[in-house]
Amino acid sequence: MANLMEEEEEEARIDVDSIRSSQAQDGPETEVVTSPQPMSPLVLLSGERYLYLTVCIPLYGAAMKGDWKTAEGIFKMFPPAVRMTITQGRDTTLHIAAAAKHVQFVEEMVKMMEPKDLELQNKYSNTALCFAAASGIVRIAEVMVKKNENLPMIQGGGGMIPLHMAALLGHSEMVRYLYNKTVHEHLAPGDWVGLLNTCISTDLYDVALDILHHHPALAVERDENDETALHLLARKPSAFSGGDQLHMWNTFINSISCNKEEQKKKSKQTQALRLVKHLWQQVRQRQPSEISDLIRRPSPLLLVAAELGNTVFLTELVGSYPDLIWEADNDNRTIFHIAVLHRRESIFNLIYEIGSMKDLIVPYKDDNDNNMLHLAGRKAPLPQRNIEVEKIMLPTYRERKNKDGKTPRDLFTKEHKNLMKDGEKWMRGTAAQSMLVATLIATVVFAAAFTVPGGSNQDTGIPILLRKKSFMIFAVSDAIALFSSSTSILVFLSILTSRYAEDDFLESLPSRLMFGLITLFVSIISMMVTFTITFFLVFGHGFAWAPMLIAVSACVPVTLYFSLQYPLLADIFRSTYGSRFLFRPSKRMLY
Numbered sequence: 218m219a220n221l222m223e224e225e226e227e228e229a230r231i232d233v234d235s236i237r238s239s240q241a242q243d244g245p246e247t248e249v250v251t252s253p254q255p256m257s258p259l260v261l262l263s264g265e266r267y268l269y270l271t272v273c274i275p276l277y278g279a280a281m282k283g284d285w286k287t288a289e290g291i292f293k294m295f296p297p298a299v300r301m302t303i304t305q306g307r308d309t310t311l312h313i314a315a316a317a318k319h320v321q322f323v324e325e326m327v328k329m330m331e332p333k334d335l336e337l338q339n340k341y342s343n344t345a346l347c348f349a350a351a352s353g354i355v356r357i358a359e360v361m362v363k364k365n366e367n368l369p370m371i372q373g374g375g376g377m378i379p380l381h382m383a384a385l386l387g388h389s390e391m392v393r394y395l396y397n398k399t400v401h402e403h404l405a406p407g408d409w410v411g412l413l414n415t416c417i418s419t420d421l422y423d424v425a426l427d428i429l430h431h432h433p434a435l436a437v438e439r440d441e442n443d444e445t446a447l448h449l450l451a452r453k454p455s456a457f458s459g460g461d462q463l464h465m466w467n468t469f470i471n472s473i474s475c476n477k478e479e480q481k482k483k484s485k486q487t488q489a490l491r492l493v494k495h496l497w498q499q500v501r502q503r504q505p506s507e508i509s510d511l512i513r514r515p516s517p518l519l520l521v522a523a524e525l526g527n528t529v530f531l532t533e534l535v536g537s538y539p540d541l542i543w544e545a546d547n548d549n550r551t552i553f554h555i556a557v558l559h560r561r562e563s564i565f566n567l568i569y570e571i572g573s574m575k576d577l578i579v580p581y582k583d584d585n586d587n588n589m590l591h592l593a594g595r596k597a598p599l600p601q602r603n604i605e606v607e608k609i610m611l612p613t614y615r616e617r618k619n620k621d622g623k624t625p626r627d628l629f630t631k632e633h634k635n636l637m638k639d640g641e642k643w644m645r646g647t648a649a650q651s652m653l654v655a656t657l658i659a660t661v662v663f664a665a666a667f668t669v670p671g672g673s674n675q676d677t678g679i680p681i682l683l684r685k686k687s688f689m690i691f692a693v694s695d696a697i698a699l700f701s702s703s704t705s706i707l708v709f710l711s712i713l714t715s716r717y718a719e720d721d722f723l724e725s726l727p728s729r730l731m732f733g734l735i736t737l738f739v740s741i742i743s744m745m746v747t748f749t750i751t752f753f754l755v756f757g758h759g760f761a762w763a764p765m766l767i768a769v770s771a772c773v774p775v776t777l778y779f780s781l782q783y784p785l786l787a788d789i790f791r792s793t794y795g796s797r798f799l800f801r802p803s804k805r806m807l808y
């Protein structure tokens with residue numbers, strides 16, 4: 218170790234001496250540029266530490282801040298610093314400026330450098346262009362490549378070229394620029410496979426399509442994880458449908474605010490579908506044994522797609538290659554069994570399009586003799602809604618027992634035992650809190666009915682403002698608020714006193730809860746109308762702005778309640794009533 222340190226110090230002294238001699242000559246930059254490597258921080262730390270303190274640190278700070286004036290002053294005083302490493306990671310000032318995304322700084326610095334200077338690599342073999350690719354700023358890359366056209370082909374860390382780095386980080390504009398500046402003929406097949414799969418992973422489907430167009434054989438090539446492009450697409454349902462299903466309210470909002478981002482998403486979905494078509498067109502031309510190996514190893518891509526709800530992907534493959542519907546995993550589960558297990562109703566609906574063949578698939582049993590209805594009886598994954606499969610099953614299979622001696626109903630009861638307890642606790646809590654609100658509303662509007670605005674005639678007891686139209690609105694809204702809140706109280710009371718049997722959770726309890734929440738919403742609206750009319754009758758005269766202000770104020774609690782409770786109401790409606798229509802295909806997708 219001591220000998221090694223002595224050798225390093227000796228090298229440092231030699232390098233320092235060479236720098237000193239170069240400063241004494243007329244062309245200091247030329248001598249340093251011809252050196253095979255930039256000056257190491259070791260020189261500055263062990264040989265001339267004052268250079269590290271007075272040159273490297275200020276340059277690093279200037280590059281990070283984009284302070285070209287300071288950097289230019291240092292370069293004029295000490296020209297070798299243009300190509301000198303200034304960090305322990307052997308980064309040059311250009312590396313730092315590119316990573317910090319300072320375009321003007323890079324432009325000015327590149328003017329002072331020779332083309333070969335831009336090829337300098339840091340400790341991890343990355344050039345400054347690698348940093349530019351990672352930054353995503355196309356203008357920085359343009360400046361560098363214009364100075365040295367060889368840069369796009371110089372490999373950086375991990376043996377990746379700048380194009381691959383940009384693709385890995387999903388910088389679409391940078392990828393498109395570097396893709397046109399990379400010499401394609403110099404890339405190895407393995408480089409193309411990695412690049413293709415990286416573009417798919419980062420949703421750069423247009424680039425992936427172009428790669429596949431020029432290199433169709435990549436459709437069956439495997440990357441370092443032994444996966445093909447189809448394996449990656451099987452795990453990306455969002456590539457075709459925009460991700461998980463949205464609530465109806467969000468869908469409505471999106472439909473009326475279709476902006477550029479939405480259009481871009483639709484364009485990506487179209488490109489992803491085209492990519493699947495091209496890939497599968499190449500794959501299905503292979504021999505059946507090769508196709509089977511491709512879709513099963515290292516993971517069964519069809520079943521993975523079914524588990525994740527990647528319906529478009531599956532319909533494209535199965536629709537053009539019908540034999541795929543018989544593909545099963547080691548437990549003898551087809552895509553339809555997986556769809557049932559993971560509550561993917563859109564995929565299960567495809568079973569209606571295969572005719573009588575469904576009667577051959579439905580009886581499939583796994584190693585534990587669980588049929589499709591047993592799988593439906595298992596607890597659903599947390600993000601998924603519960604669905605009904607019983608209608609598709611033959612009556613004889615509804616009472617079939619598995620190896621544990623359990624019918625589908627028995628298995629359902631066992632799997633959902635804890636869930637029923639949690640459901641009862643949540644249902645009671647929701648009903649109790651909602652009933653409290655309904656009781657408060659009923660109390661307030663009941664009192665308002667006997668303390669009418671404007672008072673009553675003391676002789677006759679008739680309200681003084683009886684003949685005003687707004688008073689009639691007050692009376693009607695107050696009555697509606699009273700009756701609807703009273704109805705809500707009774708509904709929530711029936712929930713609290715329910716027996717909470719297993720079948721009650723199917724329709725009875727959700728229906729009552731939904732009806733109670735709706736009537737409570739009606740009572741809130743009616744109460745706000747009552748209060749608005751009351752304030753208007755008492756205080757609104759003589760103030761033209763009062764009616765509008767009161768109306769706007771009344772809208773706040775109504776809107777707040779609706780926005781907070783709508784997702785719950787929508788979920789209850791879909792799970793209780795929407796399940797009746799889940800397994801009725803609206804349009805054919807396979808054939």
